[in-house]
Amino acid sequence: xxxxxxxxxxxGRYAIPNLMRYVIIGTAVAYVLYLIxxxxxxxxxxxxxxxxxxxxxxxITFIFIPTNVGNPLFLxxxxxxxxxxxxxxxxxWGAFRFNIFYFTGILCAILASFxxxxxxxxxxxxxxxxxxxxxxxxxITVLIFFILPVKVKWLGWLSAVMLLVQFITGAGWxxxxxxxxxxxxxxxxxxxxxxxxxxxxxxRESYYKKSTLYQRPQPGRPTTGNVTRVAxxxxxxxxxxxxxxxxxxxxxxxxxxxxxxxxxxxxYNHEHIK
Numbered sequence: 001x002x003x004x005x006x007x008x009x010x011x012g013r014y015a016i017p018n019l020m021r022y023v024i025i026g027t028a029v030a031y032v033l034y035l036i037x038x039x040x041x042x043x044x045x046x047x048x049x050x051x052x053x054x055x056x057x058x059x060i061t062f063i064f065i066p067t068n069v070g071n072p073l074f075l076x077x078x079x080x081x082x083x084x085x086x087x088x089x090x091x092x093w094g095a096f097r098f099n100i101f102y103f104t105g106i107l108c109a110i111l112a113s114f115x116x117x118x119x120x121x122x123x124x125x126x127x128x129x130x131x132x133x134x135x136x137x138x139x140i141t142v143l144i145f146f147i148l149p150v151k152v153k154w155l156g157w158l159s160a161v162m163l164l165v166q167f168i169t170g171a172g173w174x175x176x177x178x179x180x181x182x183x184x185x186x187x188x189x190x191x192x193x194x195x196x197x198x199x200x201x202x203x204r205e206s207y208y209k210k211s212t213l214y215q216r217p218q219p220g221r222p223t224t225g226n227v228t229r230v231a232x233x234x235x236x237x238x239x240x241x242x243x244x245x246x247x248x249x250x251x252x253x254x255x256x257x258x259x260x261x262x263x264x265x266x267x268y269n270h271e272h273i274k
Contacts, residue, residue, distance in 0.1 A: 004096075004097060004100065007096075007100070008094070008096045008097070011096075012094075012096040015094075015095040015096040015098075015099045016095065016099055017090075017095045018087075018090070018095075019086065019090070019095070019098060019099055019102060020082065020083050020085075020086025020087060020090070020102075021083065021086075023063060023064070023082075023086070023102075024079050024082065024083045024086075026061075026063070026064035027064045027065075027066050027079060028079065029064070030044060030061075030064040030065060030066055031066045031069060031075060034066065034069050038069075041065060043055075043058075043061070044058065044061040044062055044064060044065050045058065045062055045065065045119050045120070045121070046058050046059065046062035046109070046110065046113050046119060046120025046121070047119060048113050048114045048117060051114075059110055060106075062109075062120045062121060062122060063106060063122045063125065064122075065121060065122055066079075067122075067123065067126075082126060082129060085129050085130060085133045086098070086102075086129065088133060088136075088137060089101070089129070089132055089133060089136070092136055092268065101128075101132065101185050101188075101189055102125075102129075102185075104184065104185040104188060105124075105125040105128050105129075105182070105184075105185040106125065108181045108182060108184045108185060109121075109122075109124070109125055109181070109182055111181060112177065112178045112181035112182065113178075116174045116177060116178055117174075118174060118175075118178060124178075124179060124182030124183070125182065127159065127163065127182070127183075128182065128183060128185055128186040130155075130156070130159060131156060131159060131160065131183075131186050132186060132189065132190070133152065133156075134152045134153055134155060134156025134157075134159070135156065135190055135193075136268075137152055138151065138152055138153030138156065138249075139151060139152070139153070139264070140152045142155070163179065163183075166179065167179050167180075192254045193251065193252065193254045196251075196252040196254075196259075197251070197252075200233075200252070204232050231243045233250035233261060233263075234250075234261065235250065235261065235262050235263040235265075235266055236260045236261060236262055236266075236270075237262060237263075237266040237270055238263065238265070238266060240263050240265075245263075248263050248264060248265075249263070249264050250262065250263055250264075251264070251267050253267065253270070253272065255272045256272050256273040256274075257272075257273055257274045258273060260273055
């Protein structure tokens with residue numbers, strides 16, 4: 001995104017490095033306060049009416065509210081996992097872009113809370129962190145319950161489906177609008193790429209229907225005869241297509257000035273074309 005490039009050149013030096021470390025430390029402190037007295041958490045929630053009465057610290061402290069406080073082991077695992085996610089995103093984007101992503105999520109949660117008149121909580125903000133992680137690192141494998149290996153992309157799809165279910169079955173329109181507000185930072189960063197993926201899929205399906213040179217392979221039926229297989233995707237760097245590696249995924253780069261497609265080996269390892 002070019003406007004982020006311009007912002008980074010102008011104010012990038014003010015970015016907070018290792019931002020997620022401070023978030024995790026703040027959450028750990030909030031959990032200690034909860035252990036001392038559970039009522040202390042009531043001073044952290046984002047309550048618009050109390051903010052207007054002068055309790056402005058709630059604009060920030062709500063992001064430190066821990067989840068699943070009844071299970072210390074699960075809380076410890078989740079804190080480490082979100083620290084890992086934040087570190088990976090910051091290494092990929094840089095401190096400035098990760099700051100923009102996270103603080104945009106905070107701002108959207110605050111706006112939704114004031115506009116809709118509901119409490120602000122960090123649940124959906126954390127959800128966007130995971131969705132961003134699953135989008136950028138789909139092939140990373142995590143161990144569920146330290147036993148079951150699952151690729152992050154499948155967990156990302158599961159998370160997206162659960163969000164959709166919550167949106168459909170949510171209690172009232174305010175809840176649904178709050179979800180949309182909370183996902184704004186994700187769509188701000190990944191909306192153009194998602195649009196290109198959908199457009200590419202539509203073009204591919206249209207090509208399959210219209211082309212007489214390509215016969216879509218059927219499960220269990222090898223392609224024989226004089227049928228010519230035509231590649232739809234091609235990496236701009238190495239020239240690899242889906243015919244060379246059927247398991248390879250291809251994406252358009254949102255930072256290149258044009259429709260340049262790359263395989264996953266080069267999507268995040270190439271010089272951007274302006």
